[in-house]
Structures are given as structure tokens and as C-alpha cells.
Amino acid sequence: DFAKKLVELLGPEELSLTNIKGETALHVAAAVGNTEAAKLLVNKNPDLPQIKNHEKLLPLHAAARFGDRTTIHYLLSVTKDEELSLLADESRFQLLRFLLSARVYDLVLHLIEKFPELATMKYQDQTLLGVIAED
Numbered sequence: 472d473f474a475k476k477l478v479e480l481l482g483p484e485e486l487s488l489t490n491i492k493g494e495t496a497l498h499v500a501a502a503v504g505n506t507e508a509a510k511l512l513v514n515k516n517p518d519l520p521q522i523k524n525h526e527k528l529l530p531l532h533a534a535a536r537f538g539d540r541t542t543i544h545y546l547l548s549v550t551k552d553e554e555l556s557l558l559a560d561e562s563r564f565q566l567l568r569f570l571l572s573a574r575v576y577d578l579v580l581h582l583i584e585k586f587p588e589l590a591t592m593k594y595q596d597q598t599l600l601g602v603i604a605e606d
Contacts (some may be wrong), residue, residue, distance in 0.1 A: 483516035494524035500513050501530040504539030513549050520550040527562050529554070535566055547578060551601035556586060564594040567601060568602055
């Protein structure tokens with residue numbers, strides 16, 4: 472498979488190169504729901520899930536935005552908890568909104584159990600309950 476051979480040829484640092492939006496290849500794989508490519512990339516460079524783009528969004532955000540459940544679950548499993556806890560409120564709220572839109576409620580609950588402050592977070596006059604009500 473071409474992607475596998477290409478990843479094998481590149482070094483870990485080359486896999487962290489970004490495009491004009493600050494996205495790595497993992498952001499792109501996440502956005503299109505390519506879990507297999509995501510696994511290849513992370514196996515070669517385990518730091519990729521922690522790299523934010525220019526909007527301060529992780530590859531996990533990209534997967535959640537486009538709603539591929541398998542990719543979302545995988546990226547959540549390889550994204551460090553401390554990275555999620557260090558996200559700015561805007562990024563954390565955005566992640567929850569994307570997950571709710573993708574109807575990945577089990578992961579929303581999982582994140583709230585890990586980070587209880589998310590349940591009552593308010594961002595730009597919106598609350599999580601307000602987002603749920605809109606959906």
C-alpha cells in the first residue's frame with residue numbers, strides 16, 4: 472500500500488511537517504476518517520496526536536468535526552489526557568460541540584467523567600446543555 476510505504480520512508484520529524492493551516496498529515500487523515508492512515512502515522516510518530524493546528528485544534532477535533540466514529544475513538548485513545556486538560560476553553564468546548572454534532576454521546580460522557588468541569592463550562596454565552604438543546 473502506497474501510504475504505508477511512504478510513511479516507512481519518512482522520519483518521525485518529517486511526519487510532523489504542517490501545511491499552511493498548521494495541520495499535520497494526521498489532521499488530514501482524521502478529517503477524512505482514514506483510521507488506518509492515522510494508525511500508521513501515530514505508530515511512526517506518537518507525538519502527532521498532540522500537535523495543534525493554527526486554530527489550536529488537535530487531530531481529534533478534525534475527526535470529531537467530520538464525525539467518523541472509528542477515527543474519533545482511536546484518536547481519543549492516543550491523545551494524552553494532559554493535552555486535553557491543557558486545551559483552552561474554546562478548544563475544549565469546540566471538541567464537545569463536534570462530538571455532539573457527530574452524535575458520539577458515549578465519548579462526550581467519557582470526557583465529562585474525566586474532566587467534570589466540562590459539564591458546566593460556558594463559552595461565548597453557550598453551555599453544553601444549550602448545545603444539546605439545539606441539536
